[in-house]
Amino acid sequence: MSAADDIYDAAIKDLAARARNMGRIEDADCSHDADNFLCGDRVTVEVALNGDAIENIGGKVRGCMLVQAAAAVIHGAAPGKDRAVLTDGIAQARALLSDGTPATGDWEGLNAFTPVQGHKHRHDCVLLPFEAVEACLADTDGTD
Amino acid sequence: MNSFRNLFPAIASGRARTYLDNAAMTQIAKPVTDRMAEFEADGRSNVKRGIYPLATRANDAFEAARASVAAFMGAKDKDEVIFTSGATAAINLVAHAYGAGLKSGDEIMVGEGEHHANIVPWQMLCERKGLELVVLPVDGDGHLQIEKMVDLISDRTRLIAVTHGSNVTGAVTDVRIITSMARKRGIPVLIDGAQRAGHGPVDVASIGCDFYVLSGHKMFGPTGIGALWARSELLQDLPPFLGGGEMITRVSFDGTEFAPPPHRFEAGTPPVTQAIGLGAAADWLRGLEWAEITTAERELTQSLLDVLNQHKRIAVWDPMGVAAGKVPRLPILSFTVEGAHPHDICEVMGGEGVALRGGHHCAQPLMSAFGVDATTRASLALYNDETDIEAFDKAITRMLKVLS
Incomplete structure (x- = not known):
């Protein structure tokens, strides 16, 4: 096994494959494109809200396996929860990558990214979908 | 081996x-680092101003590097070579200096397969001056469709900017056909030689272009240095891009007189060591x-x-x-x-x-x-x-x- 292989384990591959299940949401309350300007990857996130609850989350992912896997984690964890859960997810993702703090609760799926902690140049890949969601929800602040 | x-x-x-990953940056050659280290250890001084022996030697080394780069590019006169921080800066220099004489409605033509460095400066110029950016398309294999130039050139076309070789596919542009067509219509041509320069000397005279740019870090030289070659007749009439020391003949509060090329386009202390390194790379490459x-x-x-x-x-x-x-x-x-x-x-x-x-x-x-x-x-x-x-x-x- 080379230094890079630990990233591409079965858990990450399985998550990345699930990103294909994310559909588009035509009547989304917010939408945001997040770009990784270094590589050109783009995540389009669409969120449908019901009050403060996340009714559905979807969009389009054009990115590497880590971007896809992170988007799948969000898609799996957020629907049906209060929007505050996404803020918690973003914080847990950043903590996991920066110091290896294990993710808990709704975001245990993030622990699949534990091997990525040692690959700092790929942290932005994992965070891209979260940043898209963060910006998307910021667009709705005070409007619902 | x-x-x-x-x-x-x-x-x-x-x-x-x-x-x-040589298209992004080549490794630096030992003859280059040797010459740079020698200058830093034994010849370091600012250029263009001092008259003490060390400064004179530094200036000689700097101008010798210019001559080396000129020879690498097939230039007839070393003063047609302007040191820049790289090919991107060289293109931006042309966009500002040559672009200063353009008017709303004029057109710049670029290739569809260009590096962003040969697109964005022209888009920014178009934005500043109200120009039109005309795109010469590529075909399915990444080659410029040069035959479409005839239809895309207009009486408002003021410059054609294309790459000598694609940084994505390696496709080499038949630049001589482009310059030949452009010359008949009096349109200057800029060639982005950033990728081509690492694969041997070029000959701007036989290419027939008006501007040619390259980067040191893609031709076994140091980072932070590149060059613009421009036809002397064009250079003489271009206004400076950046202002400052070393690019003037006289400054007063009534106005400033600018130095002749190449110094008009080299404001401030140049990256002397890097320029000497680029010259060393050019010399080394010419000998292969x-x-x-x-x-x-x-x-x-x-x-x-x-x-x-x-x-x-x-x-x-x-x-x-x-x-x-x-x-x-x-x-x-x-x-x-x-x-x-x-x-x-x-x-x-x-x-x-x-x-x-x-x-x-x-x-x-x-x-x-x-x-x-x-x-x-x-x-x-x-x-x-x-x-x-x-x-x-x-x-x-x-x-x-x-x-x-």
């Missing part, structure tokens, strides 16, 4: 291992047997293609007809792998010691033309040899397994 490898410490020591090197690069490119073509999941964005050995091409190729993203490919290949580049390669319009978001790129230089191809072959096989 390739005899050039010993002249590149990072290659010889194995630290760079299988280095196939390019017929042999080109043949070797072509054979290795074919070997890379052979490796990639073994695998059904891999598609090479190789310009048809530009496959190794058929027509001139640079040893650069891009490929995509079914079900695998270029960054994941580069991560796994990098773990195997093979340095590749994945992404849009600062050529997003070309990616759009190809209908892809990104590719993986392998690019060769004169120090690569069959051992690199063998390592690439093994890493490709492993990558396909890991990213299955």
Whole structure:
């Protein structure tokens, strides 16, 4: 096994494959494109809200396996929860990558990214979908 | 083993291992670092001003470097060469200085396959001056459709800016046809030679262009240095881009008189050591047997293609007809792998010691033309040899397994 292989384990591959299940949401309350300007990857996130609850989350992912896997984690964890859960997810993702703090609760799926902690140049890949969601929800602040 | 490898410490020591990212940056040659170290240790002084012996020697070394770069580019006069921080800065210099004389409604023509460095400065100029950007399209294999120039050139076309060789596909532009057509209409042509310069001297006279730009870091030289060559008749009439010291003949509060070229375009203390390094790289490259090197690069490119073509999941964005050995091409190729993203490919290949580049390669319009978001790129230089191809072959096989 080379230094890079630990990233591409079965858990990450399985998550990345699930990103294909994310559909588009035509009547989304917010939408945001997040770009990784270094590589050109783009995540389009669409969120449908019901009050403060996340009714559905979807969009389009054009990115590497880590971007896809992170988007799948969000898609799996957020629907049906209060929007505050996404803020918690973003914080847990950043903590996991920066110091290896294990993710808990709704975001245990993030622990699949534990091997990525040692690959700092790929942290932005994992965070891209979260940043898209963060910006998307910021667009709705005070409007619902 | 390739005899050039010993002249590149990072290659010889194995630290760079299988280095196939030469289109982004070549390794620096020992004759270059030797000359730069010598200047820093024994000859360091500012240039263009001092009259003490050390300063005189420094200025001589700086101007000798200019002459070396001029000779590398086939320029008739060293003062047609302006040191810049790289090809990007050189293009921006032309966009500002030449662009200053353009008027609303004028047109700039660029190729669809250009690096962003040869697109964005022109877009910004168009925004500033109300110009139109006209795009010369590429065909499905990445070649400029030069035949469409006839229809796209108008009586408002003021400049044509195209690459000498694609940083994505390695396709070489038939620049002489472009300059020939442009000259008949009195339109200046800028050639982006950033990729071409690492594969041997060029001859701006026979190309027939008006501006030619290159970067030191892609021709075995230092970073932070490049050059613009411009036809002297054009340079004489261009206004400066940046203002400051060393580019004037006289300054008063009533106004400033600007120095003649090239100094008019070199405001402030130049990157002296880097310029001397670029001159050393140019000298070294001029002394090599390019017929042999080109043949070797072509054979290795074919070997890379052979490796990639073994695998059904891999598609090479190789310009048809530009496959190794058929027509001139640079040893650069891009490929995509079914079900695998270029960054994941580069991560796994990098773990195997093979340095590749994945992404849009600062050529997003070309990616759009190809209908892809990104590719993986392998690019060769004169120090690569069959051992690199063998390592690439093994890493490709492993990558396909890991990213299955």
